[in-house]
Every structure is written in structure tokens, then in C-alpha cells.
Amino acid sequence: MPDKPFYRCQESKAGNIQNLRDILMKNFFTLISGRTKAHADGLHKGPGSQDYINATSFVEIGQEDMNRLGIKKGQLVLIRSDSGKVEAPVQPANLPAGLIFIPMGPTANKLVGTETFGTGMPSFKGQSVKVEKL
């Protein structure tokens, strides 16, 4: 069994696990990708359009993690996974510690691996990545 609580209600975000993560996994995050309204708007304008590129080419990081890594809004970070790496500007977001979000599209897909665990579905939500300040 994992030695961390797997369920966390909104009120109990802090705890020993976070301290452990600070020490052992400072730069490691779980990447989730997903739809945004701007992504859909960009898609209608055309996947080559500036709207689409702008809508899919940034990373959202929680304020707590931004402070911990010393990153400011708009700053470029390098994100690596086993499958690839990208550079992307940071947008602050209301995300729990250890989680980052990139809108679905070519930027996120460079980081998502092709392992599907026999289901056909890659880890579009749940890809392990490392974030480094540039």
C-alpha cells in the first residue's frame, strides 16, 4: 500500500507528506492535460492559428509550488518527462501542490508517453514530469 493518504478533502492540504515531497521530490510533478475554452476557440480558428498556439503553449502551476521553486508568472520553465521535453511560460493557477496543468495540444503531447497499459489510452492525465527553472 502507498504510505500516503490518497484522499484529501479541501481543508487538509498541508501535512507531513508535503514535507516529504519537498525533500525528496522537489522538482517532480504530475502533469494533467485537458480542455480549456481558449483551446476550443483556437481550434475553430485553425490549429496553425496564433490563437491555438497561445492557448496550448503554457503551463499552469500552483502558487505554492511556484514559490517553492522560485518561479514567477510568465517565466519559462523546462519540463521533462521520459518521452520528451518542452519549454513553456508559467501561469499561476489554483492547483494542489505537486500537480501541473497544460491544455491539450502539441506542447502537452510532447511530454505524454505512448504506454497505454493495455487500454489504448496514454497517460494524458497523470504523466510524471520534472520541472526546472530556466
Next chain:
Amino acid sequence: MSTTMENVICKFCGCLCDDIIVEVEDNRILKTKRACSNGRGMFLDYDPSFQKPLIDGKQVEWDEAVSVCADILNKADSPLIYGLSSTSTEAQRKAVELADLLGAVIDSTSSVCHFPTVLAFQRTGEVTCTLGEVKNRADLLIFWGCNPMVSHIRHFTRYSAKAKGTLTPGGRKDRTIVVVDVRETPSSKTADMFLQIDSGTDYEVLTTLRALVQEKELEPGAGHIVSEELKELARMMKTCNYGVVFFGMGLTMTSGRSYNVSELFTLAAELNRFNRFSVMPMRGHGNVAGADNVLTWLSGYPSAVSFARGFPQIGPGEFTSVDMLARHEADAALIIASDPMAHFPHGAVEHLRHIPFILMAPMTNCSTKTAKVFLPTACCGIDVPGTAYRMDNVPLRLRAVLASEKPTDEEILSRIIKEVIK
């Protein structure tokens, strides 16, 4: 002079809203009413101009393009047919016929959205309902790992949270809304209860909920943590009159995948001991549910179907598109109404760059430049009519709002089939 068409169906997402008003002038869509921003973009940004097919970026006549497509597919040892979710069921039938003829693998975009849900259907069964039942009866709505305020914008107003129905005349006042997600979203902000769980822990939370519903003793550290919020949710699930869980990629794309969905289906089935409870996947593309239906009618399986041995076989992880491309097993591809270059992981896209592939789509997309052949066909639901399945598997007839000269997907697939047989 402009003409106005009422009750047009928008096929952008699985809601298939059928009350859209479209104003057309000089064969261009000028204005829409009632459509959400996603649907509005689909109608207003559509380019209806007739284009010729492209081979290696050069314009050719349709006859030549069809002949080259047949040649590519005939020469391939392991062709892949992928996409289907934004075209009509009539075209989907033709695509299955072509796959059978070629001994190809055929896979829809379900592969990278709700294919784990399909696997869970097969394993557990599904307690389901229509969106009409949700609108008229449901007093508890749970949205798990989905964000309708962004991806299915009119879902709340037409079918669920805010819809006024026979037994829910007060609309939002008569319903309790719960959102379960790993992050705060526009949808979670509208909920009566927001359960924020750790990423990748859906299975454990669902198992805990099942135990709570059955009033089982739970030991700390045995794979569940009992919180007051979960106890309250279990109580709400048991005491509501009619509950429905809508779920999205938050369950199918995270660790556990189909097992998360199976656990949810089992929970819903067990709740029927107390009241009426259903589950429904939030299907993304307008006719992705149709692709599952058509493939199932014709082959017995909903996606990832191989005809290579002369009879249909399903192979999750084997005949699914990302796996086939990542393992370099496909040596040609026909992409229908989809954009894998924008939506597949980099490792799968790289192989697609190195094999001849045909793209059949109404407008250019990220895959157009890489395609060996681009076939600019008519857009179903704008240029031509066709059938599409709503997310609750109700088939609806899409209308044409423009007068188009473009050939349909169905016509071009029929022509390719004739050429392949030659």
C-alpha cells in the same frame, strides 16, 4: 437576402443541442443563436469554399486522389483506419466496410477518450438512462472528473444542473450538484459540494464510497480513508430520488483507467437497491457515440477492431491506434474527420510522419501538412445531412444548412472501396 433555419443540430460535442438557429446569406453562415461558444465557433469559422484534393501538397482531381488512396491502402500490409467521431454514421458504416475489405485495423477517437469506459461496459455492464430522464427526474447530479462548463457548455442548462423538468420544475433549486475532481474548475465553482481528491486516487475513493454505501466497517490504512465529506456523499447517494453520475477523462485517462469506470458502474448498480441511479460518460466529439454503435453493429466490438485475420477481433493495447503507431505496426493510415497530429502523444505522431497517410476532413488541421493525400470532404451537419448519436446513445438526424458541392465522406469512401476492389 439571408435565410434563417431553426432547430439546427450542433455536432461539436456529445450534447448535440438541437435548438440552434442559424442565419445564412450567400451560402455563408452569418449568425447563430442559442449556440454556446464552442458551437458558435464551429458554425461561424467554417470555410464552405470548395477545394480540390491535395497529393503531397499539390492540387489534383478527385479521380486521381481516389485512385492514389486505393493504391496506398492496397499496398499496405497493415493499414490503420482511424477517427470517425466527427462524421456521420452513414460514413462510419462505409469505413467499416473498407476495413473489412482491406483486412485493416479500424479504431475511433474513443481510443483516446472513453475506450476504458467501453472496456468497463463489457466487464461490468452499464446502468444508464437518457438525458431526458436526467432533465425530468434527477435530483442528485455528480460530475466526476469532467468539466462541462468548458467542454459541454450547454449541458447544465439543457439537460442537467439548471434544466427545468417534470419532477424538477425549480431547475437548479430542485437539484443537488456535486463535483469530484483533482483541481478547481469552472464547474466545481457552481457545485453544492466539491470533493477535491488526489490525482490518480479515483479507484480508492470509489471503493471507499461503495463500502460506505453498504455500511461496511472500514479499517484505517486498508486502502481507504473515511472522511466526513465522503460519508455525506454516500448518504446523499442513498437518500436521493434519482441520482446520475456524469464522468469524463478524469477517470479514463488516469491510473486505473477502465477499473475506475468499472468501480463507478458497480457503485451505481448497487445504489439501485435504494433508489434509481445511473451513470453516463460525457462523450466529447459529436458522433463518437455513433462510431462505437456502428462498429458494434457491424463487427461486434466498439473500437480497436482488426479484420486482418478475415474476421473481427478486438485488441485493447494491441489494435488501439496509439499502440499500433508507437510500435510501428501500421504501414499506412486513413484518417477520417480527426486530427491525430494534434491529439496523439509525440511518440505515436512520429511514426505517422513516416508512413503514407490519407486525411479526409472538411477543413485543414494539424495533420494536413503531413498527409500524403488530403481529401477535403463535406462537413456533416453543415454541408450535408447525416445521423449522429448523442452522448446518451439517442440517434438524431443532422441537417444541412449550406448548399454544398463538396462530396461527402460516405461518397468518397464508396469510391475508394470500388477502386480497392479493382
